Amino acid sequence: MKITIDEVARRAGVSKATVSRVMNNSKPVKQEKYDRVMQVIEELGFIPNPVARGLAHQKTGLVGVVIPDITNPFFAELVKGIEEVVRDKNYNMVLCNTFHNFEKEMSYLKMLREKYVDGIIFMTAKVTHEHRDFFRSSQLPVTFINRKCEDLNVSSIDIDNYQAAHDITTFFLKRGHRRVAIIRAPLTDKTSGYERFHGYRDAMQAYGIELNASLVMRSNFKIENTYKTVRRFLREEPAVTAIFATSDLMAIGAIKALQDEGIQVPHQVEVAGFDDIPMASYYHPSITTVRQPIAEMGRTATKILIREINGEKVKNRNLILPYQLICRESTLTSKVSGE
């Protein structure tokens, strides 16, 4: 049932080295033998065992992808982009969901370690000491998405979250809004959520408005959580006129909460999100947001990673991609750009 290179060699009347050469085009083989081997391979439907190959090569052809949660459309889109390149380069992707859990994160990293996968694409909220130890001790190429990590020798890809948040906050301020609330993710260390929060804070300050804690909502990555948070918030801060949600999922939770409180979006309260997940254009109302080139980030990260796996020296290995403000129905304005 299981046919191996030896069987092919036997039937073709050559050595297995020759068969290997034929399969990999690694060394010239006389045409006649070449054809004979190829024919036997065809006939038998022989497929070399990738595990054995991996052992000999010290490569598995596997890329590990560690993300918080595949059910978050942002990560799904990212994975889609990653997959396109992974596939194109004849690798496969091992997907690991950490569900924002630090222990899971480390245990996955350990599973993927060393010879197992050839490289890792990694997304996390917080880079701890343990992470650093891990990445420093393992020789694996690693690419971070959605954050940089200067003190580690890893490549990374991100957008300028600070400036984007600054822009979108200013977009509200410019048109007269003063009570602009923000919904932010837990602030761990220098993550995108952290930067977005500071972009908001500084934009407000530029208009002479000091950070007002009562306009800051804390939530996480679940719509449900944001929904509840916003409903509670509205009881205490009915005077709010604009809300900057630091992700589109949060924006959806917020809009739903506003509507359930009988508040019109955008007429009474305007809402903006962040990311531009596909649902942002199809929600009702469609959502004004910061477009990140999500799939593109996934693709580029993977390209960089694979080049590093192949031992190439990549010069520009810490990229900042451009973002774009997309105005839609959740804010009142003549469309500056976008749809």
Added chain:
Amino acid sequence: MKITIDEVARRAGVSKATVSRVMNNSKPVKQEKYDRVMQVIEELGFIPNPVARGLAHQKTGLVGVVIPDITNPFFAELVKGIEEVVRDKNYNMVLCNTFHNFEKEMSYLKMLREKYVDGIIFMTAKVTHEHRDFFRSSQLPVTFINRKCEDLNVSSIDIDNYQAAHDITTFFLKRGHRRVAIIRAPLTDKTSGYERFHGYRDAMQAYGIELNASLVMRSNFKIENTYKTVRRFLREEPAVTAIFATSDLMAIGAIKALQDEGIQVPHQVEVAGFDDIPMASYYHPSITTVRQPIAEMGRTATKILIREINGEKVKNRNLILPYQLICRESTLTSKVSGE
């Protein structure tokens, strides 16, 4: 840098066979040696190479998951369920997106073939001759989700799509609707989309209404496509009073289209979806739908698969899970169940 079992054996002053026994608890080892080996393993931070292990065992500890599109929340949820069990059983998941493309599907299957992964969880719209050949010739355990495949020796998990569609159509008919439109996916062979369509057709007939081609919209799995289809449809069939979308994503596209045409949902037209993806409860209006136990299907499929990988004979290997009608804001009715 790279430490192997030989190094451990040398340092512990035993043979590598003994080290192997210690690591796997495969055979009794004298306590004293056991401790010594363990200590060396600790000190060196030794981790056995899974590829070598795989070669010896003829197992990789990898499960292949082949789905159409991870950015579809239905599949994302499924993958989440799969992952939970995969992880729990100490396997890893190789994720493959086929983007509804038959060539990609086959080429992925081939990549995953034989020794590479230990089993496959497979989702597809159409089972072709080539699929059958593949699954018959490869000895790999395979579990289908979202469809059965009687003529193949595979396990499967699904819900009763026909009956669910029948129920939801009847739900409209019972309350007086007569012009009930359906949005269906491409009809390939006996897929869930096919069954849902027939459930609709038969429910209508049970009320004496023959299938009316002008009430049947064809779309695919992209919101955008459904959106356009429905807008076009509304120009020609303004008298429609209810729409059964055969997926929640379609329902979202439909509702958005209705609203953009100035039609109130549910007051002028009621809409129902299918699947109960998380967004169904947070869309505005929230969507009446058929709840499939999505993550549960993923979990159960994986449990079955892994048992078959381990050579267990699974008796109930073609499961039909229960579904549930969830009434929300996109239809007018006293809530029968759900939120």
Added chain:
DNA sequence: ATGAAAGCGCTAACAG
């Protein structure tokens, strides 16, 4: 209880 040795299937250095 333990070590020696034979694979698992493929690649690559070496010798012709």
Added chain:
DNA sequence: CTGTTAGCGCTTTCAT
């Protein structure tokens, strides 16, 4: 150009 051979790192008889 081609065959022989020695690994890749671990598991598992087979003796002892």
